[in-house]
Amino acid sequence: MSARKPILLYFYPAQSSFVVKDLALMQKEYEVRHQGFLPVKKWQTPLVWLGQLFFLLRHIWQAQALVCMFAGYHSWFPALFGKIAAKPCLIVAGGTDCVSFPSIGYGVFANPVLGRFARWSYQLAAHIAPVHEKLVWQDYTYQTNDFPHQGFRYHCPTLVTPHTVIYNGYNAEFWKQDFTIERQPNSFLTVCAGLNMRFTQRLKGVDLILEVAGRVPEATFTIVGAPEGFKFPNQPANVRLLPKMPLEDLKAVYSAHTFYLQLSMSEGFPNALSESMLCGCVPIVSQVGAMPDLIADTGFVLSQRNIHLLERLVREAMEVENTQKLGQKAREIMASHYPEQRRERGLIGLLQKLVG
Template identity: 35%
Template structure:
């Protein structure tokens, strides 16, 4: 880890020679063809045989790499990434998750299951003379509050499972004991009848499900959204800055069957957008480096069909939009937006989610709109020329994807997963300073003729990569593995 701080990991790789031989670097190109929780495919053009580093978490138990049916060893590189020693030539690389503990007994289990099913069907045929309909598997969905992205997950899960819910007011500390008792009784009563358990966010509410899931032999999965893998006391943000909650999360993550972070930044990241951030290393392995639970990144999704519905509203090129919730003002950059508004009095800044009466000192061209329903928020996106996501820490950025689907031109902080979300469809602010903004805005204004193309590109990117139906498909596949 110390060497990683002093080297350029784009050109140099570190390997543990105590566990594996040192390899010379290769040369060529790799293109990701398919990415799923349990398999990856790449097209390779290798000009010089040698080591290639893949931006995937190294997990030694179960992952198999092959080239044309021939298995290759997977090396641990740069502490947490995967590496392969590739031969020269053009070919396809596949990586599959095939834990031996599962596949070693799969054949016997399948034979036993088929014999059992045939016997059962024969008995039912004789007794009743008709086929019996198989019910969908049951899934218990646990979450602390019904946020819009959790409601979207709920809708997608109902396409594949019979879903039960357990929702309790965990944010109210006065009800903590009652929540634990109520959840414990609920799980003891209902856990035996479900096939899977999915928990949104790691927290106090994930402790009993993962513990009892072990006892009952039920697979329990945790979706990681951001605050559950962060500790930023200087921002007053992150569940891991609270000692008791950190312990509950740690045990939950250890006991979970698998973890589903909504972005790669939640696995490991370093924060450089704002110099006032002291605890720069964040993410799952930054806080729990010895964690062994399997990890599958399943990107968050939104209903892009709703946000991209046709409309006739004129777009205001001098209007910015942003979304943030109460208590997130500094984290989401409201004070910095106020500074931008002072520098750009001819532009208006419309902020959804924040009540006006709490921030009377902002410039007059900043409009705080309070909480908006989905239809009103969509109208805001449609009328705005630009969308600002200048967060100091952002687990994913659902509002950003919504705005892109509605045709806003995105301008985001160069931090976390935000650059990956916009790709080449918007602009990156490298640092949270007025100097950096002035340079970026000069570039944006000089490329005015490209705004329409960028907005169309943003819409297409949102639909292609971040639609909720795609997330639902990947989520159910990962749960059923």
């Protein structure tokens, strides 16, 4: 009879791909009891908190540790209960919980109340595990409407909670080019949820992609994630919209495009960019978060949010003679530096160390 696995409590604000992947790897070593913090309307937040309170009162005493994906409203009770019950609470800092962009109302620290709960959570936690160093502190020069620095250490200057960087990890055996699909020349791709919202279009740089498409008619631009029947006003003829799709289908779309665009104003360690590189796409990214470090010398970096610079970069990319070689190098970097096993070892090892 096998010994029962130790119990871990896991909390998250949405069931994103990051959450699903971490849940799967933690379940290898722990019995994970998890709860989402998912109010449909703002007024429901106290009710969801009440549900979280009862969940904690029921399970905290059997648990070895608590894990929160992101800091915010949902992490405060777990961090507080962890402190009271002397059970370590680990917060995985993933992106939005490390930044503030008041110009577009984005980031946990752009909201004074939400920012306060995130700060309290970080202070009460036993440890923080950001997915990249740039989420701890980064100089920010991509656009000048917000702060000159970002990162949770910048927005929480008195914070003393220790941190350990644990990179995201990816399955290079699943994410690989489908060689039965012909890769189209001068083809650019981006994947984005919430395309019908102006806020998202600006945050993810989709507005720039639409503008540069009109300036470079000889290229094609594909955007994945469009709601049914959605179309942009004055959408250029060389822009194609595709719906949100299963991962297997997405792999085929990556394989059919030469370049992948990620021109976000804010990013942590983006999944779609990483997946596209494993499928051999040449990356073009904004100088934001982890992205310039991830792509190294395999692609192109947009230093400022400027359409003229972007057009120059797109045309420069189209002149590259051997994009296949560059794409292969992008895959090799992702496969060797950011495998799933590395994140698994780092996360499980840190939890075991915290439990003692």
